[in-house]
Amino acid sequence: MLVYLYVRRVDKDVFSLVAIALTALMFLSTLINEGAGRVWIYVQCFYDWVPLLVSVLLVAYARKAHRDELLWAILVVTGVLSVCNTVSVLGWPQGIVTGAREPSNFYGHKNASIDLILPSVGCSLLLDVRRARRCSVRSVVLFAIGLVQCIVSYSATSVVALALFPMLILAVQFHKLRPLVNGFSCFGAYVVAVVLLMGVKIQELFAPIIVGVLGKTVTFTLRTFVWDGVFSLMTPDHLLLGYGASVRFGLFFNDFLYNNAHNFFLHVLVSGGLAGVALYGVLILLAMRTLYRERHDYSAAVLTVVVACFFVIGLMESLITISWPLMLALAYYWRTEPASNFSR
Template structure:
């Protein structure tokens, strides 16, 4: 049965189940289909879990971190008497995404990248078609109208990034260049976030595109790493969310950009979330229903994922999440001399961390596939010959590129 992880069609099907488009869950007319698909999802999750225990056995530090993070969220929710039952499917989905990517990379990276790129790329294209056909939105859900195949316009970015990254990594691993398919997926994703307009998504895509361009022209500075990303995000969080230093730049924000210093009322939400965290700094308030969150802080989430973690999961949940990011970032940094792939994946994580400063995505676990890819990045690097040279394909032929092996750099 382990041989199924070598099959592109199987990987594609698994990603179809785990990355089920939000439309199927949110449109009442598709309720029956959604129920059936959830049954398949539970079956897939169970099979992946059994395979991992039986065939792979050794548990990585990264996966331990993910498990601790999710378990703590459940414990905090139970302790606070919150709605923990709604967490289970999302948590199991997150763990399954991490498992399939880790097992796929260790078993057959090409099959994983091909299958994932096919499914996620297809979803991106279908979603783009629905944006073109229904500019004002395809259906209404929870008072929001700009919903498309992949759901609400703000949240689709959590699937766009995995689609882009798997496609680009596949291209660079095989051909050492962007293929037409990877270019199309990236361009269509960018076009979608502009047409359906989500400011946060546009910023994230812009940041990532800058990393991609730097990689393509072979200008990949070492200072762009997890330490830099952490420093920037910590400075922003304390400067804006805690100390409100944006008031010192009123002449830019108000006079030049025409925006208000409350970030459209978000400062009040931040104050309420900080007050809730101060009352329960260890466990937070747990995962709660949307209406309960509105009653507590004035919104369904804190409009900042880091603050959302603090007020819902307490300081432990917050620190575990950052520990996971550090594990991923260090793996990429150790492989920084092994071509473009580590730098591009690092760019996706940088964009991800920046986007979390203004959004708290309910489907953030979709991005866990990229975090897993980062943690096990050596498996995604191009194939090598006996001398440690990268091997690439070109019109049915193989070409070599001189490159020391990953183990050489570890010794360094």
């Protein structure tokens, strides 16, 4: 249905065309590496990359005449799921499914909760702006129940992101500070953090905080091993197009089997190679350019904060979710909204 609406009713733009090209690239890379082998690998490729395409096409269609409906839809779906997940976490702190290596809550793994929290709170705040408010009780409650989920089930990266969220929201309340929290500054901070973690390995210097405060090891629960392993896989034969979904659930390093690269940049690299990184980089830079141009607008600042928190999650997770590309697409298309409708 979205493909039909896009073809018939949506003005084509660079962002949506790059999203289509990126999704096609991941299937092409999978085909090259997998051939006519395991069918479930192609199903996994669909699960991993079609949400990106769906998100972009949905926002591209709804961005003008149906923006409020889209925001309400995201809020209702993610908000209800977030409430259900909170009940699950409080009622069954050890997980609904026990006995497995990673206990599951209502919404699945504890690290997945943030995929409900950020879009629900972000869209609630955007709808608050539509009613000339900065923050409603609804937004505070959604943030609070999200924080409860992440603390009780304890997802360290999510807790860090949710600690950053109110600080940035507070900063953008001030007109002089708001322009500093823009798309390029947040993306630049993410790039610097990736270089420091993977190139400089600065985590060794912050061992007391990582171990003593966050309760993690300097390997970030064995993540550094898969990071180094992914780099070792990028041989000349796979550097350009990567492996597609062929290596999903098949990354074996340091006697441990990983199902993904546990880092956004590395997941794109191992899946689509340098071509995938370039295409995804174009998507991000286009969205960040919009957020930078609208850096004085409060609603755009809210989106910037949400995207910045996803960047934090992307340091430790692969962002294989519909929530991340959905908010990225909202960030890119946000510029089409008349400025008079939003609080400055």
